């Protein structure tokens with residue numbers, strides 16, 4: 001007999017086992033291996049990275065790589081997150097995923113440009129009619145509950161109305177990230193627990209609080225302040241996967257355990273590298289050469305080797321610590337200890353947020369939502385990837401070589417062009433004037449003269465123009481069409 005679908009609190013208590021410590025959905029970072037590591041260290045519920053509903057429906061490989069081959073009995077309870085903007089597509093994707101998880105989550109929090117362009121995530125937070133239709137249909141058709149992850153509006157009252165609308169449509173659990181969609185990158189600032197508290201009071205479904213969680217003590221404070229049923233962590237978890245155990249272990253303990261899990265449950269090398277960059281963040285500030293190594297190696301074995309080297313360096317440093325330098329009481333915050341990364345945001349943001357009902361231990365922290373490896377402050381994701389491949393490359397625009405411009409079109413001109421033009425413009429001009437430009441390897445004049453010489457030596461050859469007129473274009477090509485670089 002088919003079990004009736006559990007709702008709201010029943011679903012949270014029974015299916016999710018009353019989970020309170022939650023690992024956030026994280027693109028390229030909450031993969032199976034990382035989830036297993038986090039679960040071993042206190043996480044009670046995990047989310048998959050956000051999956052694209054449309055791609056999930058049309059691409060069997062995408063389904064395999066991102067869900068079907070990522071199955072493991074210890075990895076439950078698990079919520080699969082999708083981004084979507086069409087009720088039918090969302091439900092089709094969810095139907096294909098529901099047998100592999102305990103609930104389907106709709107991402108309404110992604111604030112990135114890519115989400116805006118793709119019309120998903122936080123940019124849907126004003127489209128209440130569409131959201132209602134998506135959730136209602138999913139609630140009706142799926143055998144597992146539907147949940148949502150949202151960002152707040154600046155106004156508490158609007159945030160509450162929004163949450164109530166989602167609840168009425170059929171959402172069975174709500175995660176509230178206490179930042180607005182504008183609070184991203186360097187403007188992330190701190191999350192508003194006040195907004196989360198208001199939502200929690202106004203709805204009758206379980207609420208998870210998200211934002212500002214870096215230590216177990218933050219979890220306790222957050223629950224006290226907001227009344228949330230659970231607390232979700234992203235960045236805090238990436239820098240210390242033992243956060244929910246209330247421990248700050250040495251980095252290599254976590255890194256080695258993670259690498260062992262990856263051997264059993266492989267994932268793309270870029271995920272592993274990004275995890276190691278975050279775990280070793282503080283040590284890599286000191287051991288720069290190993291940072292370059294970590295960026296360069298191209299195999300899992302290579303990453304394991306760099307990890308070992310980092311560990312040896314740290315152990316050596318630990319052994320050489322003078323007695324008076326050893327930490328006395330409290331947490332030994334040396335660089336080899338898993339600890340939060342607090343990125344200073346712009347001063348104005350901190351000031352504003354400090355007087356705006358915002359609270360939490362991480363003022364000025366910048367969310368990593370726009371980032372990949374956490375080792376570059378202002379680079380785009382693509383540039384960060386390039387930097388991983390080529391760590392010595394500079395992305396400072398002021399250090400970029402300045403190119404002289406083509407006299408005609410403004411594109412960079414060829415350094416040795418006799419006409420001061422770019423290649424395209426040079427080719428046209430050299431052809432028109434039957435001239436040479438050795439700088440661009442264009443030799444129209446030389447070739448023309450050679451062909452004349454050849455013609456005069458072949459006195460029995462018919463006239464070239466005659467051939468052209470007969471439609472035999474071969475010789476004419478030799479005369480008229482540039483063949484680059486031929487002397």
Ligand SMILES: Cc1cc2nc3c(=O)[nH]c(=O)nc-3n(C[C@H](O)[C@H](O)[C@H](O)COP(=O)(O)O)c2cc1C
Nearest residue numbers: 024025026027049050177211212233234235368369
């Ligand atoms: C690397 C990374 C990837 C993320 N990917 C997702 C995602 O796939 N879906 C989502 O809803 N949020 C995503 N987020 C946002 C987090 O889930 C979370 O809402 C945000 O980081 C705030 O929590 P924190 O203060 O604990 O970091 C991502 C965050 C990070 C750092």
